[in-house]
Every structure is written in C-alpha cells, then in structure tokens.
Amino acid sequence: MRKLALSDEILMQVEKPARYIGNEVNMVVKDPAKVDIRFCMCFPDVYEIGMSHLGIQILYDMFNKREDTYCERVYSPWMDMDKVLREKNIPLFALESQQPIKDFDFLGITLQYEMCYTNVLQILDLSQIPLKAKDRTNEHPIVIGGGPCAYNPEPLADFFDIFYIGEGETVYDQLLDAYKENKQNGGTRLQFLEKAAEIEGLYVPLFYDVTYKEDGTIASFEPNNKHAKKTIRKQVEMNLSDTFYPEKPLVPYVKAVQDRVVLEIQRGCIRGCRFCQAGMLYRPIRERDVEFLKKRAVEMIRNTGHEEISLSSLSSSDYSQLHELVYYLIETFKKEGVNISLPSLRIDAFALDVMSKVQDIKKSSLTFAPEAGSQRLRNVINKGLTEENILTGAMSAFTSGWNKVKLYFMLGLPTETEEDIEQIAVLSDKIAREYYTIPKSERNGKVSITTSTSFFVPKPFTPFQWTRMAKQEEFIAKRKLLSAKLKEQLNNKSIKYNWHDAELTMLEGVFARGDRKLCDLLVEAYNNGCIFDSWSEHFKFDMWVKSFENLGLSMDFYNHREREQEEILPWDFIDAGVTKAFLWREYTKGKEEVVTPNCRKGCAGCGAKVFHGGVCYEPRNDAGESLIQA
Amino acid sequence: MEIRIKFAKYDTMKFISHLEVMRYFQKAVRRSGLDVAYTEGFNPHQIMSFAAPLGVGQTSESEYFDIELHTAPSMEELIDRLNAVMTDGMRILAAEILPPPVPQVKRETAMALVAASSYLVMKKDGYEEELSKKELQDKFKEFITQDSIPVIKKSKKTEAEIDLVPFIFDANPEGKTTEYSGQYENGTVFYLLLSAGSVNNIKPDTVMEAFYAYLGKEYNPYAYQVHRLETYADLSLRKVSQQEIARRVKEGSMPERKLVPLLEYHKN
Numbered sequence: 001m002r003k004l005a006l007s008d009e010i011l012m013q014v015e016k017p018a019r020y021i022g023n024e025v026n027m028v029v030k031d032p033a034k035v036d037i038r039f040c041m042c043f044p045d046v047y048e049i050g051m052s053h054l055g056i057q058i059l060y061d062m063f064n065k066r067e068d069t070y071c072e073r074v075y076s077p078w079m080d081m082d083k084v085l086r087e088k089n090i091p092l093f094a095l096e097s098q099q100p101i102k103d104f105d106f107l108g109i110t111l112q113y114e115m116c117y118t119n120v121l122q123i124l125d126l127s128q129i130p131l132k133a134k135d136r137t138n139e140h141p142i143v144i145g146g147g148p149c150a151y152n153p154e155p156l157a158d159f160f161d162i163f164y165i166g167e168g169e170t171v172y173d174q175l176l177d178a179y180k181e182n183k184q185n186g187g188t189r190l191q192f193l194e195k196a197a198e199i200e201g202l203y204v205p206l207f208y209d210v211t212y213k214e215d216g217t218i219a220s221f222e223p224n225n226k227h228a229k230k231t232i233r234k235q236v237e238m239n240l241s242d243t244f245y246p247e248k249p250l251v252p253y254v255k256a257v258q259d260r261v262v263l264e265i266q267r268g269c270i271r272g273c274r275f276c277q278a279g280m281l282y283r284p285i286r287e288r289d290v291e292f293l294k295k296r297a298v299e300m301i302r303n304t305g306h307e308e309i310s311l312s313s314l315s316s317s318d319y320s321q322l323h324e325l326v327y328y329l330i331e332t333f334k335k336e337g338v339n340i341s342l343p344s345l346r347i348d349a350f351a352l353d354v355m356s357k358v359q360d361i362k363k364s365s366l367t368f369a370p371e372a373g374s375q376r377l378r379n380v381i382n383k384g385l386t387e388e389n390i391l392t393g394a395m396s397a398f399t400s401g402w403n404k405v406k407l408y409f410m411l412g413l414p415t416e417t418e419e420d421i422e423q424i425a426v427l428s429d430k431i432a433r434e435y436y437t438i439p440k441s442e443r444n445g446k447v448s449i450t451t452s453t454s455f456f457v458p459k460p461f462t463p464f465q466w467t468r469m470a471k472q473e474e475f476i477a478k479r480k481l482l483s484a485k486l487k488e489q490l491n492n493k494s495i496k497y498n499w500h501d502a503e504l505t506m507l508e509g510v511f512a513r514g515d516r517k518l519c520d521l522l523v524e525a526y527n528n529g530c531i532f533d534s535w536s537e538h539f540k541f542d543m544w545v546k547s548f549e550n551l552g553l554s555m556d557f558y559n560h561r562e563r564e565q566e567e568i569l570p571w572d573f574i575d576a577g578v579t580k581a582f583l584w585r586e587y588t589k590g591k592e593e594v595v596t597p598n599c600r601k602g603c604a605g606c607g608a609k610v611f612h613g614g615v616c617y618e619p620r621n622d623a624g625e626s627l628i629q630a
Numbered sequence: 631m632e633i634r635i636k637f638a639k640y641d642t643m644k645f646i647s648h649l650e651v652m653r654y655f656q657k658a659v660r661r662s663g664l665d666v667a668y669t670e671g672f673n674p675h676q677i678m679s680f681a682a683p684l685g686v687g688q689t690s691e692s693e694y695f696d697i698e699l700h701t702a703p704s705m706e707e708l709i710d711r712l713n714a715v716m717t718d719g720m721r722i723l724a725a726e727i728l729p730p731p732v733p734q735v736k737r738e739t740a741m742a743l744v745a746a747s748s749y750l751v752m753k754k755d756g757y758e759e760e761l762s763k764k765e766l767q768d769k770f771k772e773f774i775t776q777d778s779i780p781v782i783k784k785s786k787k788t789e790a791e792i793d794l795v796p797f798i799f800d801a802n803p804e805g806k807t808t809e810y811s812g813q814y815e816n817g818t819v820f821y822l823l824l825s826a827g828s829v830n831n832i833k834p835d836t837v838m839e840a841f842y843a844y845l846g847k848e849y850n851p852y853a854y855q856v857h858r859l860e861t862y863a864d865l866s867l868r869k870v871s872q873q874e875i876a877r878r879v880k881e882g883s884m885p886e887r888k889l890v891p892l893l894e895y896h897k898n
Binding site: 001002004008009011012016017018021023024025027251253254255301302303304305306307336337339358359360363 | 643653676
C-alpha cells in the first residue's frame with residue numbers, strides 16, 4: 001500500500017483530495033534510494049492548471065529517461081491545503097514518493113506568467129526552504145527556474161540559485177552530470193553553482209552585482225564571479241523531430257484544464273507581431289516532421305485514452321504539412337471517438353472543411369484576433385490581418401452555417417487614439433452587418449458576436465519593451481469609451497463585450513519589465529497575504545499597493561515611463577537571438593506605421609539566424625498570407 | 631453486446647470521486663483497445679453506465695459498470711486487457727456478458743437493479759476511545775437488536791424521521807477484513823448489510839451515527855473506514871417498477887428478499 005504524506009482525515013477535509021495523492025496514469029515509479037539525483041518539478045499554480053502544461057510533461061519524461069535521476073512533481077497547494085500544511089507544520093511533498101521536497105537535490109519551477117510569483121514564494125515557504133538563495137546551505141535543494149518569464153528573471157533573482165534561459169531539451173543533461181560529479185567529489189553548493197554558471201544558457205543571479213542610478217534605472221550589471229559569463233545565450237532545440245516528446249503523458253484523475261493530448265507541431269512564429277513576446281522569444285520557427293507527429297499522436301492517444309487531441313503552435317496555419325497531418329488524424333481517429341481541436345487556424349476553405357468535420361457548427365464559434373480596431377494601429381503592431389481578411393473569412397463561415405464569432409482586441413497599444421478604439425466597435429458591427437446580408441431564409445438564426453479586450457502589457461524582448469504602458473485610469477477610460485461606442489452600433493444587441501481587470505494588468509506590467517528591487521517587494525506582498533494573484537477571488541490589490549508604499553517603490557517607475565534607447569534594461573544580459581538593434585528598428589517602424597513582412601516572405605535580420613536552422617535556412621516562397629485565427 | 635464489469639477501488643484510490651472514476655474508465659477502456667461502442671455526434675462518448683456511486687474516502691470490492699462493445703474477446707482476456715491499463719488501487723475482478731435485450735423491453739440498468747450493499751466498517755488506528763473492542767462489540771449487539779432505531783434522515787429539502795430497523799438486513803460486530811479492505815491493528819470491524827439503491831439508500835455512516843448516539847457519544851466519521859463488500863440485486867423485485875416498490879414499502883407488503891450479487895442476477 002502506498003504511504004501518503006497526509007492522513008485520511010486531512011485529505012477528507014480538503015477540496016479535491018486527488019490533487020495531492022499522485023498515482024496518476026503513466027506516473028513514473030522509481031526507488032528514490034536507488035537514484036543519484038532527485039528532481040522535483042513544480043508548476044506554481046493549482047494542480048488542474050499545472051497538469052495541463054506540456055513543458056513539464058516533456059521535462060518529466062526527459063529527466064526520468066535518465067536512470068540516475070528520479071523526477072517527481074508538485075503543484076501549489078490550494079488555500080484549504082495551504083492552511084493545513086502551515087497549521088500542522090507539514091513540509092510540502094512531491095506527489096510521486098510523497099516525501100518532503102526539502103530533501104531533494106533540485107526544485108525546478110516553471111515560470112509561465114508573472115502573476116504566479118507569490119506562489120513561487122509559497123512553494124519555497126511550505127517546502128521549508130529559505131526564500132533567498134544566499135541563505136541556503138549544502139543541505140537545501142538547488143532551486144532552478146525556467147519558462148518564458150525567465151527571460152526577465154530579475155524580479156525573482158534573489159529566490160533562485162539558477163535560471164535556465166530557453167528551451168529545456170538542450171543542457172539539462174550537462175547540468176545534472178555536473179551536479180552528480182560535484183556531489184561525488186564532495187563539492188560545495190558554491191562550487192556546483194560555479195560549474196553551472198559555465199554552462200551555456202544558465203544564469204546564476206548570485207554571481208552578478210547590479211548598481212542603480214539616482215533615478216532608479218540600472219547603472220551597471222556586472223559579474224562578480226570569474227565563472228560567470230557576461231551574457232547568457234538562450235537555449236534552442238534545433239531538431240524538434242528527434243528529441244524528447246512524451247509517448248506516455250500523465251493523465252490526472254481530477255479533470256485538468258487541458259484534458260487532452262497536446263501535439264506541439266512547431267515552435268516559433270514567422271509573423272513578427274510587435275506586441276508578442278512568444279513570437280520573438282521562440283525564433284526561429286522550427287517545424288516537427290509530419291511523420292514524427294503522426295506516430296506520436298497515435299501513441300499518445302493509445303497511452304492516455306484521452307478523447308481529444310489538440311494541435312499546439314502559435315499559428316497552426318503556417319505549418320507546412322498541416323493538411324496532411326489534419327486529414328490523417330481525422331481519418332485515423334474517426335471510429336475511435338477522438339475529437340480534434342485546431343486552435344490558431346486561419347479561416348480559409350481548408351479550415352472550414354476541417355472544422356465542419358470535427359465540430360458542431362451550431363455550437364462552435366469562429367475566432368479572430370485582430371488585436372487592434374483600425375488598420376492604422378494594426379500596422380503599428382505588425383498584425384498583418386486586414387478588415388477584408390476578417391470579413392471574407394467570416395462571410396464564408398456564415399454561409400457554411402456558423403453564426404458565432406469571437407473577437408480579441410487589446411486596449412492601450414502604443415500610439416492608440418480614440419478613433420482606433422471606436423474602430424473596434426465599428427468592426428464588430430460590420431461583421432454583424434455582413435451576416436445580415438444573407439437572406440433570412442438562408443440564415444441560421446441570429447448572429448452572436450463576442451468582443452473581448454485585454455489591456456496591453458509591454459514585454460521584454462519585443463519591439464515595445466521601451467514603451468510607456470497606460471495608467472489604470474487611462475485603461476478604464478478606454479474601456480468605457482469602447483463600451484459606449486459599442487452601444488451606438490446598429491447591431492449592439494448582437495454584440496457582447498468582455499474585458500479584463502485593470503488592476504491585475506498593472507502588476508503584470510511591473511513584473512514583466514521589473515528589476516531586482518522587486519524581490520523584496522514580493523516578499524513583502526507575500527507576507528501581507530498576497531497569493532494566487534491570478535485567481536480573482538484571492539487577488540488583493542490593496543495589499544499590493546500597501547506593499548509598494550511600505551518599500552517606497554512605485555508602479556509608475558516600471559509601467560508609465562518611456563524608456564530611453566540607451567537605458568540598460570534588466571534583461572539586457574540575455575542574448576535571445578533577436579538583437580536589441582532589430583527590436584529598436586521594429587519599434588521605430590511601428591511608430592511610423594510601417595509593416596515588416598513575415599519570415600517566409602523576407603528576412604528582417606532579427607538575429608535568430610545565429611541558431612543555424614529553422615525558417616532562416618528555408619528557401620523563401622510567397623505562401624505566407626495574412627493571418628486570421630479561428 | 632453489453633458487458634457488466636466488476637471492479638475494486640481501494641488503497642489511495644478511495645480519494646477519487648465518482649465523477650473522476652467515470653472519467654477514468656472512459657479513458658482506461660480506450661487505452662485497453664477494446665472494441666467499444668460510441669454515441670453518435672461531435673462529442674462521442676462510450677456507452678457506459680455505473681451502478682451505485684461510492685462516497686469519497688470509501689473503498690470497495692464490488693463496484694460495477696455496464697459497457698457496450700461491438701465485439702468482445704473472452705471475458706478472461708477482457709479482464710486482463712483492462713487490468714493491464716489500471717493504476718494501483720483499481721482492479722478488474724470479473725466480467726459477464728449480459729443476455730441480449732428482449733425486444734420492446736427496456737433493459738434494467740445496473741443502477742436500477744441495486745437493492746442492497748454489504749459493508750465493513752473498520753475502526754482506524756489512532757482513534758482510541760474509552761470503550762474496549764469487546765465493550766464496543768457487546769454494545770453493538772444490543773444496539774442492533776432494538777425494536778426500532780429512529781433517525782432523522784435529511785435530504786436537501788426535507789427532514790424526516792425514519793426507523794432504520796427494516797433497512798438493516800443484517801449486522802454484526804465481527805466482520806472479517808479482505809484482500810481489498812485493508813486492515814487496522816485494533817481489529818474492530820463491523821459488518822452491515824443495508825438497503826441500497828434509489829429508493830431506500832441507507833449509508834453505513836447513518837447506522838454508525840445512530841450507534842454512537844445509542845452510546846451517548848458523538849460519531850467521528852474519520853475514525854472509521856467504510857469498505858463495500860458486495861452490491862446486490864433482489865430477485866423478488868424482478869420487473870417491479872420503482873414506484874411499485876415505493877408503494878409496497880409504504881404498505882409493508884414487500885415480498886421476501888432474494889438477494890444475489892449484481893453479476894449473478896442474469897444467471898437466475
């Protein structure tokens with residue numbers, strides 16, 4: 001019988017006890033006593049979210065392929081469990097062995113969004129590991145962070161021993177070998193970190209000193225240890241068809257947010273939207289071989305029993321073998337009751353054919369992400385989607401029977417005017433008008449349009465990394481303006497408007513482009529009860545405001561300041577392939593409303609060519625047309 | 631063809647809810663590669679129906695579900711194939727092909743057949759009380775031989791006083807643990823055979839609560855592990871509608887019970 005870390009009595013008194021017992025389908029079982037390295041992989045959010053993340057599944061599979069390593073998992077205990085663990089002083093444990101994480105060699109934490117940062121502190125705190133790396137001894141696990149937020153690791157610099165910059169498939173083996181060797185030789189924590197700092201892509205924040213100017217911007221950022229490199233080069237897996245990809249993903253008992261097989265068809269994006277961090281970070285675009293994907297799709301469905309498979313990429317329509325792959329999946333899984341879902345698809349004849357085969361037209365909706373209402377502003381952000389694309393796409397879907405449309409926009413984009421905002425309302429209405437040009441007898445009832453806006457947050461390694469973010473009251477005014485403009489439209493009764501929270505956006509902005517001074521702020525906020533910030537029922541904006549005041553820090557400094565070209569940005573020490581010169585060029589072109597063609601149409605010289613592969617070395621063609629998502 | 635499958639849910643799997651068990655088996659059956667039938671439409675699912683749901687925290691060696699297959703291997707092979715894809719704490723114990731449906735007659739689902747369940751109620755270690763095991767057993771015998779055991783039965787809307795005696799079909803304080811029940815050092819195990827199903831479903835905790843009330847104490851549900859031993863159908867009620875049963879219960883004109891395990895029902 002498996003021994004659990006928690007008593008029946010505790011488990012019976014919390015919501016969804018299955019979050020804490022492990023034993024999921026395809027869980028890896030090893031004898032912890034018989035391995036050299038114990039690694040605990042953490043997603044710092046609740047189980048159902050964490051279990052939906054593909055990256056952890058890839059790394060879990062990769063680590064456990066090593067005989068000398070046992071990789072286990074942990075997720076943020078929900079508030080009810082958090083309370084019990086604190087009251088009873090029970091150290092946080094890994095799901096597989098149910099043993100305390102503080103006794104592991106590594107704790108790896110994936111950083112997928114800024115609003116999980118207080119949860120990182122919760123994980124360390126409940127694990128009974130000192131929050132700050134400088135306070136840890138040889139007895140404590142090495143705490144390593146990765147994921148998209150690691151591209152600006154500075155707001156978390158104090159809490160991590162190492163950050164892994166880039167894709168996990170490349171240098172973890174080197175790191176684990178170095179750890180094992182150091183352990184066998186009786187080396188210290190410091191000696192190991194010095195070895196780690198020499199591995200490409202690994203950043204040891206303790207080995208760098210930052211000084212600030214009087215205005216709070218960075219004066220210098222310098223290594224203080226001879227093993228530490230001046231710049232850290234991001235890691236990229238250049239052969240995605242011959243690398244780790246789990247054949248047997250974990251299947252939870254509790255329904256995960258992503259309750260399906262996820263097939264990552266490619267990494268990167270050719271589009272170059274100027275607000276999009278992923279589109280810049282994951283350059284160059286690299287495709288997985290279609291035969292590799294077919295094989296994995298079948299294996300993963302057989303090994304998980306999932307009833308759905310979802311293709312994952314930033315822009316599926318740009319995958320060159322998409323038709324072959326999709327028709328193969330439909331054909332193969334037709335009789336097995338397996339659904340196929342295709343997010344981020346451009347609406348064309350192929351998309352409509354596929355969608356009519358895999359979903360119920362009456363229930364499903366078309367999705368477009370114009371991001372900005374006017375063509376002028378779409379040129380600024382380099383979103384190569386025209387009004388004509390949208391109206392034509394929508395119309396061909398309407399005549400095929402669809403009547404639901406979802407539209408996604410951002411408010412607060414650089415150079416945005418009231419006119420641009422009004423155009424969101426006008427475009428929403430135009431789509432509805434388009435629908436009603438179809439004769440009544442041929443229409444499928446009323447049209448339903450859902451227009452959603454989020455507030456724009458400038459991100460590192462994008463052309464907008466220098467830009468001023470709008471203030472909270474400006475965002476609210478923009479939202480109200482749009483609301484009013486929507487009400488003026490002819491078809492306003494067919495348009496539903498959803499918007500995001502402006503307070504949360506403020507904090508996202510702060511942490512996205514923050515520096516090391518924010519480490520103490522995080523501790524202060526955490527001590528003031530901030531946790532699960534991305535969950536509206538737990539988000540305490542007043543406590544955040546209080547924490548900023550207590551430490552004499554200002555949100556305005558991080559959010560509402562146009563940065564100078566010369567300013568040393570906190571993430572400048574990372575070499576992400578795309579150069580600062582390219583990003584500045586794009587920022588300038590954006591302000592001039594000049595569009596940059598996608599990677600397949602022409603090379604914009606972003607710098608990603610240094611990785612020696614992907615689209616940078618493909619023969620060019622004119623296949624890439626404007627993107628419409630569905 | 632329709633197959634009835636009996637499984638055990640034990641060890642740490644007791645923390646998996648009924649809804650999660652249903653999801654689990656939809657995926658497990660697909661992993662097993664059995665030739666299962668799906669519903670039509672854009673969200674096809676397997677045609678699967680479960681008998682009496684088990685509460686979170688309870689273990690069982692008599693859970694049942696029915697499933698529709700296009701073609702079936704031998705029952706031995708079917709059991710092996712399903713067991714090959716089970717996680718620890720889930721075990722397929724038996725399977726039977728149900729007789730083909732009679733034209734015009736609606737098949738009784740596994741759920742509709744449930745008339746009684748037997749349980750072990752085992753005291754967990756670490757919950758000692760003043761009464762010794764022997765004293766508890768003696769008191770239990772006294773408790774169970776009362777003429778009536780009135781309890782307040784609460785539903786979402788109503789509260790009604792009922793007498794438990796007619797619904798406790800058998801009970802004794804000398805239950806024997808099994809391979810799947812687990813066991814505790816203190817050795818206090820009660821056996822209960824209780825009315826179950828959609829009409830008069832009596833939970834073991836309701837009986838134990840009444841027992842502790844009889845002792846003049848507060849019942850701590852965490853101090854006991856409930857384990858379902860078997861789920862029964864009542865042959866005497868064959869082809870009798872639920873409304874008819876409810877009427878007869880009210881009148882007190884129920885025929886003599888002929889309980890058979892769910893898997894035996896169609897053999898009789």
